[in-house]
Amino acid sequence: MVQSVQRAVQILRLLSAGGPRLGLAELADRVGIAKPTVHALLRTLEAEGLVAQDRQTGKYVLGPGVLTLGNAFLETHELRMRSLTWADLLAARANEAVWVAVLTGDHVLVVHHAFRPEGAVQILEVGASIPWHTCALGKAIVAFLPEQRQAELLAGPLPPLTGCSIADPDALNDQLEQVRSSGYAQEDQESTLGDAGIAAPVFDRSGLAGAIGVVGPVERLLADGQNQDLAVKVREVARQLSRELGAGRAPLARALA
Template structure:
């Protein structure tokens, strides 16, 4: 009997498909580095992290910049996520089930407090307004859904920052902190002290820190894996945020946070790391 060796040959179409898949994977890997790493990344850092040549990295970055998935800032080395990537992330967050889970709770919280309630999602090292339930008061606070803000300014951002994993929190704290109003906390020591209190109490309050003459109380929004996903807030004109009102809203916000968290219980057994 004659033995024959059968050699599988890749057709040109199959070979092209393999190359295309590998290229797409590299592009995805580059974008994922920006999602999980520091705000700015350079060619050398990406090349070293992913084990691909600088020439390949440069081609990928150039392509992503042309599509506004990445961007550069004058005078700052490296690349950052661009507006198209942020819009894509915000769109995904809007479709995340947490929005549906939070909606009835935030609507009731609006009715209980008489003030506008908002939902924010974490996007990179910033937060984005995803939804709001407007106060029925003639004088009220409203937000621009889709607007982005730094995490150090105001209760909605600080409560997220307080519950981020340590490495991500440290990366955010290493960034420049702009004063959005004359009450924005920019001193690192003061901000760290406040974050420790927020983490212990599970809720944050601020008046005039992000927007002058506006007050808010916020609580973290956790996903089924226990990671902080964003935050929700009660917000309104500062003159209505008396110490008594703020204390009442803090209690209501904690209760609402726990209710939203419990709504994830049916998923916890299927999510790795969930508790």
């Protein structure tokens, strides 16, 4: 790896963490390199529009260039582009909001959000990053990863987001087995109190692509019988989306039969 590029990425990640703005000394301390080196990296990133400096405090924040890159990622991401129509269809069938997500590291990244058709004011969640083990989307993806990658994720940090989050590797592994058996994953207030999710994996011509699922209040999604009806709808749309992405019959038969 190119060390200077790696350090620049570390700076961008620190600034994207959502905490207080960071100054030169704080960034140097967290990256673990000398202040002159960090200053040179910041000047380069600032010239490219990827960071900006508050002239009053001297602190740094992400720049507008990051948004341009993020939009370009979404506009060229095949799963997101192919999922637009299917997500709207699922939202209409389920009368719930629909998220499409991919796995990045140990988090899932929401790349598309279709609003609930008859909902009140809703907040667009595209770009939200959620620990994989706290949401149905993450469990739907991880359940169909290679065993070694699953083991790595189960052995990694499993921070709870709510009192309902499951942080025990053995319990999570049992859930992943259930997902492989049923073809869908379920979340019960594990990332946000009061909310639930039901999701299924999506495949493309190369293998696992991501997941699609419904999200909403736990009393609607997990009511007696309602979760099974929603699971059928989610799996069917996941199957149709996978076919459009060129998935072969083998993974579909194994995961979404």
